[in-house]
Amino acid sequence: MQNNTGHNLNESTFYQKSLDIFRLTRSIAAYVTNDKTISKMYLSKSASDRYANILVMDSLGLVPKIAETEIQENPKLKLKYAKSLQYFIDNLYSNCVKLENTKIQGNDFVRLLRKELILLKRMHKRYVKSLL
Numbered sequence: 001m002q003n004n005t006g007h008n009l010n011e012s013t014f015y016q017k018s019l020d021i022f023r024l025t026r027s028i029a030a031y032v033t034n035d036k037t038i039s040k041m042y043l044s045k046s047a048s049d050r051y052a053n054i055l056v057m058d059s060l061g062l063v064p065k066i067a068e069t070e071i072q073e074n075p076k077l078k079l080k081y082a083k084s085l086q087y088f089i090d091n092l093y094s095n096c097v098k099l100e101n102t103k104i105q106g107n108d109f110v111r112l113l114r115k116e117l118i119l120l121k122r123m124h125k126r127y128v129k130s131l132l
Helices: 013-032 038-043 047-071 075-101 107-131
Strands: none
Touching: 013 047, 013 075, 013 107, 038 047, 047 075, 075 107
């Protein structure tokens, strides 16, 4: 995935980590909800299904936001976009905790996701500092 300036998103560790987070959230959602589709999770009355759906949708939304930040050429806008990513990361972490508190099977996987989100938070802080 290359834009016209030659910046390769596949070389970005921050972008790659966001893809890993998406894959992990999708796998957890599939495990927790017995392979329900996104629309079935959304319509479900189960709290665990709803939180799993929110996790997948938030992690899916994070990937293009990071891509948008990475390819931004204006340094001020790039910093602004990078700082706004904190909201998405915090939201993911919060919903991860909520999913874990619903007493589902697979809490070990959810804990793994929380650890990965903590790593993503650290990467984000370093990323923002590198832009200053």
